[in-house]
Amino acid sequence: MIDKLVEIDSVEIRAIGVEGAASLRRAVLYPNKQACDLIADADRDDLARHFGAFRGSNLIGVCSVTPDTIHLDDRVYHWRLRGMAVLQADRGLGVGKLLLLAGIRYVDQAPEVGLWCNGRTDALNFYRNLGFHNTGATWMGPDRVERVKLCRP
Numbered sequence: 001m002i003d004k005l006v007e008i009d010s011v012e013i014r015a016i017g018v019e020g021a022a023s024l025r026r027a028v029l030y031p032n033k034q035a036c037d038l039i040a041d042a043d044r045d046d047l048a049r050h051f052g053a054f055r056g057s058n059l060i061g062v063c064s065v066t067p068d069t070i071h072l073d074d075r076v077y078h079w080r081l082r083g084m085a086v087l088q089a090d091r092g093l094g095v096g097k098l099l100l101l102a103g104i105r106y107v108d109q110a111p112e113v114g115l116w117c118n119g120r121t122d123a124l125n126f127y128r129n130l131g132f133h134n135t136g137a138t139w140m141g142p143d144r145v146e147r148v149k150l151c152r153p
């Protein structure tokens with residue numbers, strides 16, 4: 001059974017499987033790739049969690065948190081945020097914020113905390129609003145999207 005985590009304005013945040021997360025990652029972030037190629041080994045880790053935003057039965061947004069430790073600026077971050085994505089028609093309504101808060105809440109309960117991601121610089125303020133800071137230089141990916149490492153807290 002799927003747990004209902006949050007509900008606002010006819011949008012519910014629920015725990016979902018990795019395949020659902022990959023389908024939205026593809027639709028929003030990587031339309032030229034196959035969904036199956038967008039699943040990392042860490043996505044299938046027992047501790048990984050995938051969150052979906054639903055309007056009715058329609059999946060409109062996703063994010064995932066997976067164990068993945070990195071050292072940045074003399075600090076250790078144990079969790080990685082992946083595949084933060086909301087369908088275009090549903091952006092700007094608070095859906096992304098609810099999804100990310102679900103991921104943050106889950107990570108903050110773990111014994112080893114600290115969340116990081118490779119964030120798109122054009123979404124920087126979205127992450128900053130939720131307590132992330134950017135660190136290091138930006139880089140341009142092969143998809144011609146500029147990214148930067150973002151960490152929380």
Ligand SMILES: CC(C)(COP(=O)(O)OP(=O)(O)OC[C@H]1O[C@@H](n2cnc3c(N)ncnc32)[C@H](O)[C@@H]1OP(=O)(O)O)[C@@H](O)C(=O)NCCC(=O)NCCS
Nearest residue numbers: 084085086091092093094095096097119120122123125126
């Ligand atoms: C980035 C994204 C996930 C945000 O989801 P969303 O549902 O539109 O965001 P929300 O409506 O919850 O916005 C939350 C806050 O972030 C801000 N915000 C949202 N998207 C933003 C963006 N792209 N840049 C800057 N700020 C943004 C909002 O203004 C809002 O601020 P407020 O709390 O002060 O009102 C969504 O726009 C998206 O999927 N974009 C395309 C894919 C992408 O860039 N993903 C991130 C990959 S690193």
